[in-house]
Amino acid sequence: MVANARRATQALFLLLFLFLFLQTESKGADDLGYPAKLFLDFDPLLFITTALSSRSIPENLYLSLGLLALTVVLGRVFCGWACPLGTLNNIAGALKKWPVKTKARNWFRVKYYILAALLASSLFTMQLSGLIDPLSLLVRSLSLSAYPALNYPINALLDRLYASDSHALTRGAELLEGLLKKSFLAFHQPYFAQGLLIGLLFAGVLALNLVERRFWCRYLCPLGALLGLFSRWAFLKRSAAEGCNSCGVCDYECQGNAWPSGGGTWLPTECLYCFNCDDVCPTAGVTFRFSASKAPVGLNLGRRRVVGALAVGAGSVALLRATPAFKPGKPNPLVIRPPGACEEGTFLEKCVKCGECMKVCITNGLQPALMEAGLEGLWSPVLVPKMGYCEYRCTLCGQVCPTGAIRRLTQEEKARIKIGLAMVDKGRCLPFAHATPCIVCEEVCPTPTKAIWLEESAVRNRKGEAVQVRQPHVDLDLCIGCGICEAKCPVIDSPAIRVTSVGESRSKENRVVLSHGP
Numbered sequence: 001m002v003a004n005a006r007r008a009t010q011a012l013f014l015l016l017f018l019f020l021f022l023q024t025e026s027k028g029a030d031d032l033g034y035p036a037k038l039f040l041d042f043d044p045l046l047f048i049t050t051a052l053s054s055r056s057i058p059e060n061l062y063l064s065l066g067l068l069a070l071t072v073v074l075g076r077v078f079c080g081w082a083c084p085l086g087t088l089n090n091i092a093g094a095l096k097k098w099p100v101k102t103k104a105r106n107w108f109r110v111k112y113y114i115l116a117a118l119l120a121s122s123l124f125t126m127q128l129s130g131l132i133d134p135l136s137l138l139v140r141s142l143s144l145s146a147y148p149a150l151n152y153p154i155n156a157l158l159d160r161l162y163a164s165d166s167h168a169l170t171r172g173a174e175l176l177e178g179l180l181k182k183s184f185l186a187f188h189q190p191y192f193a194q195g196l197l198i199g200l201l202f203a204g205v206l207a208l209n210l211v212e213r214r215f216w217c218r219y220l221c222p223l224g225a226l227l228g229l230f231s232r233w234a235f236l237k238r239s240a241a242e243g244c245n246s247c248g249v250c251d252y253e254c255q256g257n258a259w260p261s262g263g264g265t266w267l268p269t270e271c272l273y274c275f276n277c278d279d280v281c282p283t284a285g286v287t288f289r290f291s292a293s294k295a296p297v298g299l300n301l302g303r304r305r306v307v308g309a310l311a312v313g314a315g316s317v318a319l320l321r322a323t324p325a326f327k328p329g330k331p332n333p334l335v336i337r338p339p340g341a342c343e344e345g346t347f348l349e350k351c352v353k354c355g356e357c358m359k360v361c362i363t364n365g366l367q368p369a370l371m372e373a374g375l376e377g378l379w380s381p382v383l384v385p386k387m388g389y390c391e392y393r394c395t396l397c398g399q400v401c402p403t404g405a406i407r408r409l410t411q412e413e414k415a416r417i418k419i420g421l422a423m424v425d426k427g428r429c430l431p432f433a434h435a436t437p438c439i440v441c442e443e444v445c446p447t448p449t450k451a452i453w454l455e456e457s458a459v460r461n462r463k464g465e466a467v468q469v470r471q472p473h474v475d476l477d478l479c480i481g482c483g484i485c486e487a488k489c490p491v492i493d494s495p496a497i498r499v500t501s502v503g504e505s506r507s508k509e510n511r512v513v514l515s516h517g518p
Contacts, residue, residue: 001488026361039404040518045115046061080272083135092107092209105218114222116309120310126316126348128316155185188363237288238266239291241287325415327370334500339414360397360399360400365389383483389483391482391483418479421479440485453473483499
């Protein structure tokens with residue numbers, strides 16, 4: 001009975017997670033209407049590491065303290081009953097038929113060493129937990145890989161139906177698309193760089209369940225390790241009756257590798273409170289009750305190994321930051337951050353690379369960085385104008401950021417923020433280089449007073465004929481770097497107007513320096 005209740009609860013939380021995931025998308029208004037980042041808000045690993053790395057308290061993550069309090073009372077019930085990645089691991093592990101005498105590995109300490117390394121790096125202002133935190137990993141994997149991949153065949157099918165000469169098929173495609181748009185289908189087919197890599201890593205996490213059930217949860221999950229530390233003092237404890245004959249049935253059914261067989265070996269830090277041991281015990285000798293007594297077995301991690309893990313985490317800071325991406329006075333022009341992003345150093349201290357901002361971007365312009373911001377900035381969001389521009393009236397990315405790396409803006413604040421600056425390449429611009437009229441960049445510029453202005457000029461074509469064209473120029477004070485001019489430039493391979501990060505409001509150094517002479 002308890003197992004059925006747990007499965008139902010897991011299914012409920014997974015469906016809630018997926019529902020909120022699908023709501024992380026514009027529905028027309030500049031407000032999602034749902035707490036799309038709710039699961040990330042409850043993540044105490046993100047709360048602690050962000051607080052350490054940024055030296056500030058992330059107000060959006062206060063709910064995570066409630067999960068820690070629940071863990072102190074009930075143990076790691078989140079891992080066993082609510083974690084969506086844990087549920088997916090359960091499903092993946094069920095695809096294989098396991099021998100009754102399957103022996104679990106004694107590797108549970110590895111996740112605590114990973115946690116120690118992450119805490120040490122955060123203490124030295126480097127935020128790496130988002131790369132391996134289970135909730136951040138799951139949101140990123142679905143947003144940047146699984147969801148675009150699932151959309152692609154549906155959109156391809158709809159395109160084929162629309163292209164048919166059959167009125168019935170075309171009408172059917174319209175009805176099907178309308179239905180799917182309201183439930184599952186993205187407004188536009190999303191495309192993300194590194195989607196294949198991120199998808200393969202996610203598939204690898206799930207495939208580990210074919211090596212051992214809940215492999216990730218048992219041996220690698222740093223959030224599970226953090227909750228395990230707090231569950232040492234959990235009031236809900238397991239006990240076995242004196243009649244226990246150590247038959248080992250509970251060891252096989254244990255999801256967390258907590259060594260339940262025998263009353264003196266149970267590890268509360270590893271127990272997921274799945275209650276399988278209670279259900280399968282042939283003598284009905286297993287009970288769970290509230291008690292303030294000390295746990296029968298402590299968590300022995302080994303002092304030297306913990307110190308070694310801390311040293312690895314601290315040492316990684318210097319190693320990862322000794323790259324050109326962090327050379328003072330040399331900002332990468334390709335690192336165009338979303339509007340509302342903190343100054344680059346603070347941004348990297350807070351960003352957990354969850355991918356929420358990239359999924360919610362209505363133009364698909366936000367893409368995961370590779371090495372543009374160094375390895376520390378891996379999978380952090382950068383605007384790629386050639387993929388999509390920053391919509392002038394959109395503030396959704398700040399609404400879904402769980403750590404405050406991108407602050408929520410009002411429409412008025414958004415209109416004043418510069419994320420970069422556009423510059424014209426006269427060697428590629430049609431009016432400058434080819435005597436061909438074109439005013440696209442000026443037409444699409446969204447600022448109330450156009451940041452791109454046109455100057456009438458008489459040029460000569462190859463035949464020597466005079467041609468009147470209007471040549472574009474960029475107003476350095478008015479341009480906000482939204483990138484729509486680059487996205488819409490008819491010179492599509494390498495646009496004749498390009499946006500870089502120079503001039504961004506968040507930096508006092510990354511500015512255009514104008515010298516007027518003596």
